Amino acid sequence: SYVLTQPPSVSVAPGQTARIACGGNNIGSRNVHWYQQKPGQAPVLVVYDDSDRPSGIPERFSGSNSGNTATLTITRVEAGDEADYYCQMWDSSSDHRVFGGGTKLTVL
């Protein structure tokens, strides 16, 4: 089965840029989606199809995907961005959905 690999944690100072990686074999050929989950809340879709944003998601959230790595980028990080972030894709060979292990973003 397809595996998505994320770093367990990323730390960034307020106002700086956070980059969260999601690694997978030739992931650049797949569509990758990103979710934000804050404690006690349901996940929220923040980027879909590699780089598109749902309505209501700030432009500070963006995504890219190439080769073996997809990346979620958060610019001008705020304290309220502190959360767990997950990448996800559709494994066409099994028709299963796959999540990365998640990355805890800490705002210093």
Add this chain to the structure above:
Amino acid sequence: EVQLVESGGGLVQPGRSLRLSCTASGFSFGDHALSWVRRAPGKGLEWVGFIKSNAHGGTTEYAASVKGRFTISRDDSKSIAYLQMNSLKTEDTAVYYCTRDRWKMDVWGQGTTVTVSS
């Protein structure tokens, strides 16, 4: 407002069964696939399984960890999806979310907690 509301969680003993419900509103329920996703304490999100729309056969797929024990079904007349969980294990303890599945999961319920313990 597009909304999903889960219900049916609770405390259950290992080996017993539980059925979760997911009630939808604000969109054409029958036109969409639905996935169940869970998050166990101290762990990340885990996809549990999905059911396609009846227009796409209403077929289901499951994660290996629950295949043969869990069953997803839907009643489009009531805009409800179900997750039937049998032979529950302690490792099934988690918050369970239903989601609207368009290969991406763009709508999530608030979750319902299942605790499997003796």
